[in-house]
Amino acid sequence: MSDHGMIIIGAGETGARAAAELRSLGWTGRITLIGEEAHAPYERPPLSKQMLQEEDQPSPAAILRAEQATEQRIELRKACKAVAIDTRNHRITLNDGSSLTYERLLLATGAQPRKLASPLPGSDTPLAWPSIHYLRSYGDAVSLREQLQPGKRIVVIGGGFIGLEVAASARARGCEVTVIEAGPRILMRGVPEAIASLVDARHQSAGVQFKLGSAISGMSSSGKEYLIRFSNGEALACDTIVAGIGAIPETALASESGLAVENGIRVDERLATSDPDIFAAGDCCSFPHPLYGGRRIRLEAWRNAQDQGTHAAGSMLGAAAAYAAVPWFWSDQYDLTLQVAGLPDAGTTTVHRSLGAKGDLFFHLTAENRLVAASGIGGPGIAKDIRLAEMIIGSQAVLDSKALAQPDLKLKALLPS
Amino acid sequence: MAYEGWIAACEEEDIEEEDVIRFDYEERTFAIYRSAKNKYFATDGFCTHEKFHLADGLVMGNHIECPKHNGRFDYTTGEAKRAPVCQALKTYPLKQESGHIWIRIN
Numbered sequence: 001m002s003d004h005g006m007i008i009i010g011a012g013e014t015g016a017r018a019a020a021e022l023r024s025l026g027w028t029g030r031i032t033l034i035g036e037e038a039h040a041p042y043e044r045p046p047l048s049k050q051m052l053q054e055e056d057q058p059s060p061a062a063i064l065r066a067e068q069a070t071e072q073r074i075e076l077r078k079a080c081k082a083v084a085i086d087t088r089n090h091r092i093t094l095n096d097g098s099s100l101t102y103e104r105l106l107l108a109t110g111a112q113p114r115k116l117a118s119p120l121p122g123s124d125t126p127l128a129w130p131s132i133h134y135l136r137s138y139g140d141a142v143s144l145r146e147q148l149q150p151g152k153r154i155v156v157i158g159g160g161f162i163g164l165e166v167a168a169s170a171r172a173r174g175c176e177v178t179v180i181e182a183g184p185r186i187l188m189r190g191v192p193e194a195i196a197s198l199v200d201a202r203h204q205s206a207g208v209q210f211k212l213g214s215a216i217s218g219m220s221s222s223g224k225e226y227l228i229r230f231s232n233g234e235a236l237a238c239d240t241i242v243a244g245i246g247a248i249p250e251t252a253l254a255s256e257s258g259l260a261v262e263n264g265i266r267v268d269e270r271l272a273t274s275d276p277d278i279f280a281a282g283d284c285c286s287f288p289h290p291l292y293g294g295r296r297i298r299l300e301a302w303r304n305a306q307d308q309g310t311h312a313a314g315s316m317l318g319a320a321a322a323y324a325a326v327p328w329f330w331s332d333q334y335d336l337t338l339q340v341a342g343l344p345d346a347g348t349t350t351v352h353r354s355l356g357a358k359g360d361l362f363f364h365l366t367a368e369n370r371l372v373a374a375s376g377i378g379g380p381g382i383a384k385d386i387r388l389a390e391m392i393i394g395s396q397a398v399l400d401s402k403a404l405a406q407p408d409l410k411l412k413a414l415l416p417s
Numbered sequence: 418m419a420y421e422g423w424i425a426a427c428e429e430e431d432i433e434e435e436d437v438i439r440f441d442y443e444e445r446t447f448a449i450y451r452s453a454k455n456k457y458f459a460t461d462g463f464c465t466h467e468k469f470h471l472a473d474g475l476v477m478g479n480h481i482e483c484p485k486h487n488g489r490f491d492y493t494t495g496e497a498k499r500a501p502v503c504q505a506l507k508t509y510p511l512k513q514e515s516g517h518i519w520i521r522i523n
Contacts, residue, residue: 017500061467063501303487306501330485380473383484387475412435 004030004101006316007092009082009253010108011035013043013302014282016064017309018106018316019074025317032075032100033064034082039138040066041076045302047141048162049332052148052169060138085257087275104277104316107254107265108309111247111283111300112136116157133242135162144242150174153238155228157216159186161331162244164199168333171206178209178236180228185212192344192362194352195377202336211236247300249284262286264298269322270315271308279316281308290324291396292346292372301329326390337380341390342373351404361385363404370398385411423512423519429457430516437481437492439472442522447509448472449518450481450492458492459511459520465490465497465504 006022008015011033019033035041042060051058069076081095085105093099113134133144144166148154154170156163159181170177179186187196200210211230218229219241228236249264260266260274264286271279271287282305286298304327311323330339337359344350347364354360359378365371374389376382388411392399395416403409426440432451439462440447446462448471464471464483473484481492488502495506510521 020500310500380470380484383473384475387482387484 004032005103006030006106007032007034007100007102007104008106008108009034009092010106010110010250010282010284011037011041011076011078012108012110012282013041013063013305014110014309014312015106015108016041017306018108018281018313019069020064020072021310021313022316023072023074025313027317029103030075031073032077033069034077034080034094036079036081037137037139038079040064040069040078042138043302044136047138048135048165049169051138051141052145052166053172057142057145082253085253085278087257087259087278090277102277104279106312106316107273107278107280107284108282108312109250109253109265109280109284110305111249113243114246114248116243116245133240135166135242135244136247144240147240148173148175151176152240153225154178154240154242155180155226155236155238157241157243158245159183159210159212160189160244160246161187161329163242164203164333165331166242166244167203167208168206171208171334177207178211178238179203180211180214180216180236182215183213186210190340190344191338192350192364192375194350194360194362195338195375198360198377199333199336199338202334206334247283249286249298251284254280254284262296266296269324270320271312271323272315279312281305281312287323289327289343290322291326291394292343295343295346297327297343299327299329301327303328324394326393328386328390335379336377337382338375338377339382339386340373340375341386342371342393344373344375346372349401351401353405353407355382355385355407358382361389363389363401365399365401365404368398369401370396388412388415391415422523423521426459426511426518426520428516429513429518432457435476437472437474437476439470440520445522446470447520447522448481448492449511449520450476452476452479452493456493457511457513457518459509460490460492460495461507464488464502465506466502471506 039060041063082092084093091101113136152175154175154177156167156179167177215231217231220227225237251261254265255261265280267280267285267287283300288294307325328341344364348367351363358381362375364373376386435453437450448462450458469485474482479493480489482489489499490506495508
């Protein structure tokens with residue numbers, strides 16, 4: 001026990017939500033929120049969209065403003081890094097050498113962009129250019145947006161969500177854009193092929209070039225431009241390179257402190273780590289999901305970051321509830337909205353429902369006709385149906401798969417009353 | 418018939434039970450709701466958190482949920498009910514006559 005109360009390491013979406021929730025659940029002791037960035041907690045989703053597209057550079061979209069933190073008595077430590085956890089004495093050490101003791105600790109350390117291998121396989125020249133951009137922080141977005149000038153040739157490495165949102169934003173700024181993807185199609189992870197091909201077509205009609213199934217064999221710089229070489233002998237010249245090739249959970253502090261790590265900081269269904277007084281939530285943790293037979297997953301999504309932050313606050317105060325929220329994420333590219341609720345790869349069959357001009361829905365079912373995921377693509381009008389599907393997934397109801405294909409069947413009618 | 422200061426927005430039957438539609442007027446956008454008890458309400462069209470149309474969100478009881486970040490409002494009062502929204506939603510007087518819905522937006 002200590003007078004330092006609750007400490008949260010990581011001041012992103014998860015950490016900020018946890019801090020606010022601890023206070024609203026009635027915790028009256030100290031709350032310390034420690035973040036490495038110089039900014040108060042801010043939202044990351046705009047970084048790949050509005051932040052890159054708008055003519056004037058937007059400010060960070062604050063989640064917890066300094067005055068809100070003061071009002072809620074949340075001690076916000078910006079530009080501050082926790083370097084060690086002494087689990088036995090409930091003490092953390094900060095990079096300035098000072099230490100704080102905790103009653104309960106939350107690790108909300110997030111994830112970092114995966115970096116290109118350097119040197120590339122088969123090459124002995126390290127990639128040392130600062131000009132390979134990654135996108136995770138407000139600072140990353142500021143330096144990338146400066147490159148997105150009309151007519152500039154931008155190469156995006158990686159056909160995942162970050163890469164494609166950057167590609168759409170770069171086109172909106174009038175850049176020439178090529179997306180390089182090592183896999184046979186874009187959005188290999190988590191999205192059915194039918195949706196990926198609609199996204200692909202939308203990008204192509206916007207003028208984005210794709211190089212799929214392309215292995216990069218080398219890169220060089222002439223001082224004026226970059227040259228990317230491919231294993232099939234082709235080459236591509238460009239002005240700016242952005243890599244969006246996945247993220248790696250930030251687990252170093254946890255593993256150095258002896259906490260279990262398994263594709264992220266390993267937590268139980270309450271989000272407790274292998275130390276009962278330390279919790280982890282958001283992109284940094286892997287957790288067993290009760291709706292999917294206890295399958296251990298790790299999510300990198302805004303909603304999960306918010307919901308797990310809120311849930312972890314309850315667990316830190318002793319709540320026993322399991323975290324069972326249906327996974328959900330969205331991506332906006334041009335006028336297209338894409339939403340996925342649940343885990344599509346948990347299904348064995350897919351049922352398509354056309355919403356006409358509004359878009360398309362895909363329901364993913366188990367062999368027993370239980371809905372495990374729903375994906376939608378189209379205009380913003382798909383959101384209602386995906387939200388309803390999310391509630392049906394949570395109810396674990398068994399459905400009539402043929403009826404699901406009929407647009408006149410109201411999803412609301414399938415909700416258990 | 419027309420009313421001083423009132424704008425014809427839609428027909429009662431344009432909105433399904435426990436649902437919402439979008440109504441644009443000049444440069445502004447509104448959301449018009451029909452509750453499960455067939456009462457009608459009007460609010461600003463955009464969420465107070467970010468500019469997303471609430472009419473794309475789901476009506477659940479007296480709440481409207483933003484389609485993007487799941488913030489919630491009580492659409493009968495405008496009160497913010499769930500993070501990330503913290504600022505109330507503006508509501509507007511509404512009246513029904515012979516199946517027509519009118520709102521007063523000034």
